[in-house]
Amino acid sequence: MRLTVLGGGGFRLPLVYGALLSDRAEGRITRLVLHDLDAGRLAAVSRVLADQAAGVPDAPEVVVTTDLDEALRGADFVFSAIRVGGLEGRAADERIALAEGVLGQETVGAGGIAYGLRTVPVAVGIARRVARLAPDAWVINFTNPAGLVTEAMARHLGDRVIGICDSPVGLGRRVARVLGADPDTAWFDYAGLNHLGWLRGLRVRGRDELPRLLADPELLGSFEEGRLFGPDWIRALGAIPNEYLHYYYFNRETVRAYRAAGQTRGAFLYEQQARFYAAMERPGTPALKTWDATRAEREATYMAHNREAAGAGGRDAADLESGGYEQVALALMRAIARHRRTTLILDVRNRGSLCALDSDAVVEVPCLVDANGAHPVPVSPLPDHATALVCAVKAVEREVLAAAESGSRARAVKAFALHPLVDSVTVARRLVDAYTAAHPGLAYLRT
Template sequence: MRLVILGGGGFRVPLVYRALLADREPSRVTELVLYDLDAARLTAIARVLQDLASNILDAPSIMVTTDLDEALRDTDFVFSAIRVGGLDGRAVDERVAADAGVLGQETVGAGGIAYGLRTVPVAVEIAQKVAVLAPEAWVINFTNPAGMVTEAMSSFLGNRVIGICDSPVGLGRRVARALGVDPGEAWLDYAGLNHLGWLNGFRVEGVDLLPRLISDSARLESFEEGKLFGAEWLGALGAIPNEYLHYYYFTREAVAAGASRGEFLLHQQEKFYSDPSLESWERTRLEREATYMAETRDDERDTCDLDGGGYEQVALALMHAIAHDRQTTLILNVPNGSTLSAVDSTAIIEVPSLVNANGARPVSVSQLPEHGVGLVTTLKTVERLTIEAAVSGSRSHALKAFALHPLIDSVTVARHILDAHPYLSGDFRAR
């Protein structure tokens, strides 16, 4: 099979290649194409991949290109992992939001909207090219904000674009560890949007073990989400939220923390790309993982969550299920259909989905918890306003997206962010 990675010069690409090297399937990926606008970054990542494959005789071949059309022709699968504006753009997103006194995280709040406004036009262009140059290809979208970008691309690719995220998988793995069960034997009753979902049940052999966990404070606070939200709050919710909901439940604390993840990653990766090697990549990766969402934690991250096995494994499982018509269930970003009553049928949601050669379709899950319905419907409206603004250049839609987001809650602040942000298109400027 031929696999194309868009954003092939990205720092996390070696995680995908390492998973491909470990794959022993008869019809595994044999050709890997890395596409990026930045030739120097492509060269750096290709060097790391070659080091990873140095002792593996049947490693997938590696091709690098800055020509999107060349990359897409005759491919079977596309992994989209682009970052429009680079880490410089992310750092600016965070700085502009912080200056306005609101949260600037890259997928949540002002930062997520700004990132979406830059990214959606490029993602739409890619979707249109895939539809023409590789109409039989499947696009697996890693690009953030993942739900928003997947929904924008689906207008051109239909169900041939599927969004993935490793946050729900990581949550399920940590809950399984706290309960002392094999995560492979559990059914995760999880529902929401990307970075806005809740684990409402954790079933093993038909028995929901989540109430037992929530009632046991010591076990509950033994893993990341339990420490993050606290046993009292999780007991009140009766569910375990995705870690990104910390920004909604503890907004003042998150804003006060004021950490700039973008600035940190920008400086960290500048060092790696200036002198790339497998050793420096691994060292940088571990530091990156250890500091993930560090502003929300009072202690170090559990070592069990530092070794990868996240989104690249989800992507590989999804690719195999489609390519080999191997029925499996994964938590994915897919069209709602009739799954969640709070949103319409075309809305991209994040839920367990049944995958086979025909793609992915959501399966029946518990409805959103009552306390989450308002957040989900509001955020879906914000996502769609952002998509419309990005595609049309409409200032009014962009302003509404910022102003209606619950983490901004001020038209004045929304207008300030829109006018002050140097990376947003001139079409959004006040006239």
């Protein structure tokens, strides 16, 4: 089996390769093709992968290329993990939004809209190329904003593109651990959009164990989301919010913490990864050891400003464990390639799963996965407050898609202005002006 990774010079790629190395079953990935526009980044990541594969018999062959057509031809699976504009672009997104007093996070609020506007045209181009050069391939999308980008690609690839995210699985595993349940056998009642979902139940042998957690403030305060949101608010909601909902529920505090910080998350990662890739240009640099040290620092500082705003303290060792998106991707590929049925929380076209949204809207819900792809499971309706937020954000995503398709600056302004975290049409107009000035990739917004 052949897996092509778009964005193959990305920092997190060794996580994917580590998962592939652990897979010894028949039908596994035997050839990994890495595509990136930056040959230097490809070379650096290839060195890390070579260290990982040392001493591993029959490790998947690694091939690198900067030619997209060459990378796509013959692929069984295509893993999209591109970052249009790079981390420098993310840092600009954050800086411009914060200057207007609104959130600049890469997938939420103004920053997510800016990132989506410059990513969707590129993702659509890739989808068209996949449809032409590898029509039988399955596309696994991790490119952010993952739900929005998956919906854009689905208009050209149908159900053969599936979005993945590590947030729901991380939340589910943390809650299961607190409740003493096995996360591999528990059923997670989770629903929403990417980075906008709620865990509403955790069933073990038919019994919902979540009420036991909600009734115990000490247990609620013992894991990351409990500390981030606070036991009182979680009990008021009657569900465990995805960590990204902290940007909505505590927006003012988070924006204040971001503005007071000496450096945004994007700027930190940009500088950190620049040091990593520069170090990898030196022949004597221990590749895997250097990557491991960089990753540990990255994970320890994840959502640091949110934890500061909430007074949640540092991350526990258990919160730093791997088993995220790379494991979801591997489980998804196994289920499709080996006709092995499984259940995963994925980003797929709605198909009636969430009754408040239309059939083609990409949602994040439990799915039954088999050789024919991912099939969303019907879930119970969200409460009114959650439905309102989901519908509002989906409307924004649709305006982003319309702006990307038409080149309409007015539709882009509308997308910013309608977002719950942007509080003024005037601010929305200034954001569009600032983002188009900063990003050449937004020059298409003219009409």
